[in-house]
Amino acid sequence: MISSIIYGFFLALLSCCITLNYRIGRFLNLSYGSFFTLGAYISLLCKYETSLILSSVIGFLVGYLMYLTILKFSEDIVDSTLISLGFGIAIEEILRITFRATHVLLTGIEVEYVEILNEKVFVFDLYIFLLSLIFYIALSITLLSSSGLKLKFAEEDCELAEMYGVDVERLRMLVISGSSSIACLCGSILSPMQAIHPAMGWSILVISIMISAISSVFGGIGIRRYLCVLIVSVVYSVVLEVIF
Amino acid sequence: MRFNRFSCILCSVRGDLLIRDLLLVIIVFAPILTQNYSILWISTLSMIYSLLVISWLFMERQSGWTSFAHSIPFGLAAYLLAIYPYAVFIAPLASTALFLTISKLDRVKFVFVTFVLTVVFWLSSFYMVIERNGISIGGEEGFSVLSLYLSESYIFAVLLLISSYVFVRVLEKSSIGLKMAAMRDDEEAARAIGINVFKYRFMNFVISCSIASLSGICYALFFGHVSPDVFSIEVALFPFIATFIAGRAWISAVVGSYILVIVSRVFSGFVPDFHLLIYAIVLIASPKLRRWWGVKC
Amino acid sequence: MLSVKEVCKVYNGVVVLKGISLRVEEREVVGLVGPNGSGKSTLLRIIAGFEKPNCGRIFFMNREITGLKPEKVVKLGISYSFQIPRPFKNLKVIENIAVASLLRFDKKRAFEIAREICELIGLEEDKKAENLSQGELKLLEIARALATKPKLLLLDEPFSGLDVKNTRWVLSEVLKLKRMGFSMMITAHRVKILEDIVDRFIELRGGRIVKG
């Protein structure tokens, strides 16, 4: 049960980023899974700790590149979505071609676990849980602060927000690159648990889009929306464990 | 003034009939001249997808509802054909019912919910297992259907494509098409002038789903085998990408499908290592392509 | 022709209309006036079938139309033009009008009628609706309402948001309709503007009829 809740937080983190991308980035980020994959591959190259830093930096940079492309080429949500899909495929393909593996890759790192309420939980899952917690706290603080108002404004009507001096473009940049870097980081945090191959990010993408879509039906604004995402994903993951 | 109108009609006729429809005819019939198996194969596949795109576009353009779930009528029809052919007609009806139910939500939510549904259908199609004389078939392996020869599938596809193309073109110009267009632009205003919005939405969805199902059937017969891939998100996204690469005219539904199929399938023959990269680049550049086509069509 | 009996409407707790009763006769033009939020538009929308009244009944040509759907109401011969124009913006002006007259005629006839109406009101038929000016849009609204061959026209604030020139234009068009003998209900928040069109005024305040 505990591991399910923890997993729920992981899903919430991803889905939240997807939702942010949609609300403020103004597109459905289909490259998200590939960023996760990218992170996992990075962790093959260097020590675990370094890979965490490296992946979050690289994730941010590639995300920024995507943002620039979108800024240059895209005129509406559809363009941006297509571009992100293109980016996703491109990342996977570049990884596939550069690594040229004849089998799934593994980081030789031992999987360690700790006991919480006599249930074994993997350390890496805990890291993710922490990351997600930090993310949520940060998000709540921003949303409840004055800059949160700007965020809501940008969500509801970006033209109007721009007219009232909210730097929407900067927000978009931060959201897109930031979420990319988070996805990348998640990838390398979880890498020891993964069988690493180019297509591994796909299911992550699908599930997080599913969840953000479901929670979007419930709606809500500002912090409410993102808490809704959290609740949905935790419920989702717990319910699944109960059913199956 | 009168002359003006006349010349305008003339040019519209030229634009409408000669150029676009000629292009269609060329695209459809050129492959016969090259007796090349793979070219014929690729163009048959493209035509099947063109059908799907047309069905999707009919809904998107005439009723204003953007669906991410046209893989459902497509796949359902294919699966039913494989499992219980007599029930194929259920596919369009069921999907119509589904779409109508979702259309109780607003148009933005419609997009999301249809996408979720696509994923649900796709994933559950893997669990579609039935017992036939002792051994369980289906699942990831899918089901076998009687398969047509390439030539037969080609002819079948041509017939379906041309007829549905003509059908939508005619319908668009008809009074029904006009009413649908009105409904698309503003449902309340449409009601104010006595258009029964639900009736026309229903009509639109039925037509769209039927064409999609037809393409699904054609697909199944063409491959002689259906697997969960017919429900895949790739299929669901296909019309969307195709039209946004090639523009939103009826003809560009066809052109877009050809472009996509050729880019994603044929390149795998020439540059197996990099064809997906090329695909990616096409996607990234698609806004430009799309605008270019937008001017054309 | 039209009789409204004790109609009331409540929007989540707020009472908008309090037992409105009125009649409109053949070839009569009634002006509904009153400040914003006095319930003029709501009344028209209720008659047109876009809202359901919480109480009261509405009759048209001795037939009850209370709570009928808009598409039914318009078939019976009441047509409504929106306060904020809602054109079918991807269609041409002529198509906008023709689609309305498809309600009663086949396609060929519908376009003939649409053309006539364009000539009458003076709109360019091949212009796309999204490229029209405010004044033209207002007229398009009226034109579309006309195209359904109504017995009673409900014009919701046809003059609001127009400059003097356009107001005069729309006004003259509405006058034409009056001369042609259409029965109409026209809302406006200024009495003056309607003076030379309407036969009588009904003034609403806070959801009650205070005059007429």
Add this chain to the structure above:
Amino acid sequence: MRKFVLILLLISILIAGCAQPPKKVVKIGVLIPETGKFSTSGEAMKNAAELALKHVKEEKLTKYDIELIFADCGDTPEKAKSAFATLVAKGVIAVVGAYSSPQVLAVTDSAKETKTIYIATVGSTLALEKKISEGNKYVFRNAYNTTYWGILAAELLKLAKPTSYYFVGYEPLKTFNDGMLKAIKEKTGLEPNETLYYKSPSVSPKDYADKAEELTKIVGNRDIVILGDPGPISVKFLKEYRGKGGKGLLYSVGGVLALPTVLKGANANYTAFQAAALEQTPKTKFTKKYFEDYRKIYGKEANNYAALLTYDAILILAQAIEKSGLDKDKIIKTLESEEFIGAAGYYRFVNHQAVWGSEKLKGVIAEYIGKVEVLYPEEFATSEVVWPE
């Protein structure tokens, strides 16, 4: 006079040069999943195919000059079929490869239609037998069929004599797993204590983990867990299972979890796995040659089921062409009647299906305990089943 002789000489040399009979080029198409889910195996299959060509030439298996044409069959039946079409257009006489069962089935019909010989090297679906029995004479399969996967598992059960066994399947592969389980029961008469299926991660992201945890609670030290998932999730399952202190012996049906590198990386001790052949099981002269040269040329371990069978398929075709020339019907006749050498053993085709389990063609079961120990077949066995302490 001298000039005349010189010219005559030149002419005669020219004629001699021209008159030399040109060597016949035979094109063989190879379907490889170079992109998508299976791309990792695709890489190995391509290497193996190229190696096969090299060995065909070295061992002079045929007088014809064979040329391989590769096409990417991706991970969908559709891509496979279109790849097949491109190959046919390039005038191949026969095609080998493709990965998943749906791909194989999709390709089968085109094979019949285009009268192109096709040897399926992976897909195990029983639906293929059906298509063959319905008169598709162009299709052969040198891979296991679903039943043989079960038979191999049964062999392990016979060897190890566990107190009881458990079966874990991958739900999307239910048809395959069901067929396998059926065969196990028929062969051994043993019922599994528990049969679990984990869902695809896109449906329930950590279902495999839950199932693994469930098993850790019930599996005993001398039990066997049969894992019917050849895909990458099997590795995650293993990590989860052992990480949470799962006991007993784990038997993987192969695929990802039968590659020494993966087993080492996941330090998957006490994991038994099947393979068509291993370096330790020199069934024919080609076995060692395959493994050694593969390592030499590509610097990687070669045991990949799909790769090995692709290699063998090309060898088989080369021999068939050598025996019967380029006439397709003759080649089919030969394939139906003759015996062919490969790295996995000596192939015979009955009803177009390679006769696995015969004396000369057996699958291999090995166990990983820091190194690979062969358990089956007896003649190559290097150790008994080793149980965890």
